[in-house]
Amino acid sequence: QVTLRESGPALVKPTQTLTLTCNFSGFSLSTNGMCVSWIRQPPGKALEWLARIDWDDDKYYTSSLKSRLTISKDTSKNQVVLTMTNMDPADTATYYCARIRTAFWDYDYWGQGTLVTVSS
Amino acid sequence: QTVVTQEPSLTVSPGGTVTLTCASSTGAVTSGYYPSWFQQKPGQAPRALIYNTSHKYSWTPARFSGSLLGGKAALTLSGLQPEDEAEYYCLLFYGGPWVFGGGTKLTVL
Numbered sequence: 001q002v003t004l005r006e007s008g009p010a011l012v013k014p015t016q017t018l019t020l021t022c023n024f025s026g027f028s029l030s031t032n033g034m035c036v037s038w039i040r041q042p043p044g045k046a047l048e049w050l051a052r053i054d055w056d057d058d059k060y061y062t063s064s065l066k067s068r069l070t071i072s073k074d075t076s077k078n079q080v081v082l083t084m085t086n087m088d089p090a091d092t093a094t095y096y097c098a099r100i101r102t103a104f105w106d107y108d109y110w111g112q113g114t115l116v117t118v119s120s
Numbered sequence: 121q122t123v124v125t126q127e128p129s130l131t132v133s134p135g136g137t138v139t140l141t142c143a144s145s146t147g148a149v150t151s152g153y154y155p156s157w158f159q160q161k162p163g164q165a166p167r168a169l170i171y172n173t174s175h176k177y178s179w180t181p182a183r184f185s186g187s188l189l190g191g192k193a194a195l196t197l198s199g200l201q202p203e204d205e206a207e208y209y210c211l212l213f214y215g216g217p218w219v220f221g222g223g224t225k226l227t228v229l
Contacts, residue, residue: 037218039166047158047166047209047220060216064121096165105154105213106171113165 002026004036004097004111011117012087018116022080022097026109029055029075035100036080037107038071040093048093052100053080089118122146124212126221131229137198140224141189142210148191153212155193157186160207160223169208170195200228 008020020038027034037052051071052060061069070083080097094113101108123145132138142155149155151173158166168177170186173193183199193210205228210221 039220046223047160047211049211049218049220052218062217062219104171104175105156106168106175107156107158107211108168108171108177110165110167 002099002109004099004109006095006097006111006114008095008114008116010115011119013120014088014118016087018082018084018087018091020082020084020095020097020114020116022082022111024078024080024097024099027099028078029053029073029080031055033102035102036073037098037100038080038082039096039098040091041096041113042090042093045093050095051082054102087118092116092118122214122219124210124219124221126208126210126224128222129225129227131227132197132200134200134202134228136200137196138200138226139189140195140197140208140210140226142193142195142212142221143191144212146214149188149193149212151188153193153214155186155188156211157184157193157195158209158211160209166209197226202228204228 004024035054038050041047053071068085073080094115096113098107098110125143157170160166174186185196187194208224
């Protein structure tokens, strides 16, 4: 059974760095073809793809936020971490992580999301 | 900046059929964009419906189908039921990063 769960601070101040963790089970990021992606959704707005990390440690970022994002993995802990620097109120959103299988290029399982509010 | 465009909103009667589309600012959408479709209801995480243009999951209702139509990815929902009312998002692959469409709010009324 595949599950993913996001965790992190519910509130961050402007200019601070956000660190989010995706804990997952039911698959391994050391398995060929497995990837994890981060996606966010501001309140009442559309989904926005942020980043992806692959089993071989390849990393990809959305161009508009590339300078502020870092994605990493700890395979032994079944965790993927996303950091976003210089947080702004416009970054207030629910942040999701999802599993990707390159054999199908699909996003089959998602976490429930974690709401992050940026406010002083 | 690549933009993926969906119809902002559609309204359909129960039992009806509707086709949602997904266009890319870079040109025609092909199978190489690995189009995916997701359903999201208020307060819930997105749920995957279709991947790689037309492939379904075990949980995808049989009345949902994906295709390519006129240079766009398409999601067709037939025999619409009240529980199909939701926001629908497409997702396209651009060789490294992916891009979501702006979503279609589907009302079944």
